[in-house]
Amino acid sequence: MHLSTFFSVSTLPAVLLAASLFASTTHAQDRTTEQGEAQISDPNVECTAYYYAPVGAARYNYPPVWTIATILSNDTAAQAKYNNISSGIPNIAPKGTQPQSETGNFTGFNYSSSDPDCWWTYHQCTTPKYPGLQPDTAGVPEPGTLGYGFDDGPNCSHNAFYDYLSQQNQKATMFYIGSNVMDWPLEAQRGLADGHEICVHTWSHKYMTSLTNEEAFAEFYYSTSTFMQAIQLVVGVTPTCWRPPFGDVDDRIRWIANALGLRTIIWQYDSNDWKVGTDNITTATVDANYQALIQRMQNGTFATSGTIMLTHELNNYTMSEAISFYPQLKAAFKALVPIGVALNITQPYVQPSPILPNFEQYVSGTETLTGSAPGATGSQGTSSGSSTSSQSGAAKSKLATALTMDGAGGLVGAAMFVGGLLRTMM
Numbered sequence: 082m083h084l085s086t087f088f089s090v091s092t093l094p095a096v097l098l099a100a101s102l103f104a105s106t107t108h109a110q111d112r113t114t115e116q117g118e119a120q121i122s123d124p125n126v127e128c129t130a131y132y133y134a135p136v137g138a139a140r141y142n143y144p145p146v147w148t149i150a151t152i153l154s155n156d157t158a159a160q161a162k163y164n165n166i167s168s169g170i171p172n173i174a175p176k177g178t179q180p181q182s183e184t185g186n187f188t189g190f191n192y193s194s195s196d197p198d199c200w201w202t203y204h205q206c207t208t209p210k211y212p213g214l215q216p217d218t219a220g221v222p223e224p225g226t227l228g229y230g231f232d233d234g235p236n237c238s239h240n241a242f243y244d245y246l247s248q249q250n251q252k253a254t255m256f257y258i259g260s261n262v263m264d265w266p267l268e269a270q271r272g273l274a275d276g277h278e279i280c281v282h283t284w285s286h287k288y289m290t291s292l293t294n295e296e297a298f299a300e301f302y303y304s305t306s307t308f309m310q311a312i313q314l315v316v317g318v319t320p321t322c323w324r325p326p327f328g329d330v331d332d333r334i335r336w337i338a339n340a341l342g343l344r345t346i347i348w349q350y351d352s353n354d355w356k357v358g359t360d361n362i363t364t365a366t367v368d369a370n371y372q373a374l375i376q377r378m379q380n381g382t383f384a385t386s387g388t389i390m391l392t393h394e395l396n397n398y399t400m401s402e403a404i405s406f407y408p409q410l411k412a413a414f415k416a417l418v419p420i421g422v423a424l425n426i427t428q429p430y431v432q433p434s435p436i437l438p439n440f441e442q443y444v445s446g447t448e449t450l451t452g453s454a455p456g457a458t459g460s461q462g463t464s465s466g467s468s469t470s471s472q473s474g475a476a477k478s479k480l481a482t483a484l485t486m487d488g489a490g491g492l493v494g495a496a497m498f499v500g501g502l503l504r505t506m507m
């Protein structure tokens with residue numbers, strides 16, 4: 082074929098037409114902004130890795146994704162913070178032996194039946210024995226209320242699920258894995274922009290009690306970001322809550338989390354949605370677990386205080402299960418609210434904004450609020466005009482700043498950014 086023929090006058094309109102069609106069909110595949118990414122409806126496209134300049138530029142300030150975090154050798158701020166707290170860490174040995182303990186195999190580990198460390202994995206202990214630690218949040222105080230949340234996000238193909246929640250004006254608590262935030266930063270931004278509450282689910286999703294003090298510190302530190310780490314880097318907020326992967330927490334891990342400003346959130350019921358295909362768990366088991374929760378609500382189990390069930394943003398099955406049971410949960414419970422809302426924690430982040438409504442406001446129809454937490458100066462916030470900014474506005478302002486700073490990097494480094502793969506984990 083001759084180029085001159087291809088570009089002949091007679092074919093030019095067709096070329097333009099093709100170009101405009103191409104433009105319109107790819108318009109929904111803008112992979113550079115939260116809004117663009119949120120428009121994508123094809124899960125395969127959603128889960129194709131993309132390059133996001135602020136993360137690309139900062140990736141060497143973080144441990145490799147999906148590996149146990151350690152303090153980077155040149156990270157003097159992290160080292161100083163660790164040195165500052167390390168002498169206070171309870172003298173409790175890591176559980177089991179790495180590497181098998183990292184994935185929950187504690188075979189051969191001797192542990193006293195008196196449960197001296199309040200090890201949840203051993204006997205679901207949620208009231209610490211070490212002095213000065215707050216009990217874990219396992220249920221919520223409001224009667225008839227479900228503290229509604231999902232672990233393991235941001236999932237690359239969560240748009241249909243988040244679209245559904247938006248259509249229902251439903252907010253939830255999203256427990257994000259640091260490595261997923263680095264892999265799917267625009268999906269993490271959507272969580273905040275949609276008005277969900279963001280909590281931390283560690284850097285690499287290992288059994289935390291198996292880790293050394295420094296590893297446990299780094300799993301929190303690089304995920305949470307009091308010092309500009311992963312979640313703050315891409316969504317512009319520093320969470321104040323975390324959930325242990327597999328529930329694996331003891332007083333040593335609670336203490337380290339607390340030293341980094343993180344409240345521990347666990348659950349009372351497990352949907353086992355994450356376990357389908359293993360341990361004889363089937364989709365029918367998960368259906369039965371959802372139905373049992375609804376039954377308990379109907380039989381008065383939650384008449385004096387509400388509860389939390391473990392559910393996941395892990396894969397398309399767990400998300401579709403959440404969608405299919407949503408109407409029944411909504412009908413059965415008096416209220417379905419983010420866990421922070423159920424606890425009346427109206428300033429869920431270190432930053433003064435965004436803020437959450439309190440429980441009464443939420444159940445009266447105010448699912449989101451604008452402005453800053455009372456008493457905030459606004460000087461350290463994610464948005465300069467925080468008194469008038471919306472929640473999504475705060476995130477977008479942070480995003481705009483980051484893009485302005487790093488936009489010159491463009492797509493040059495795209496090949497260097499390796500997106501996340503679906504992992505089987507809870």
Ligand SMILES: [Zn+2]
Pocket residue numbers: 232233282286326327506507
């Ligand atoms: Zn998990």
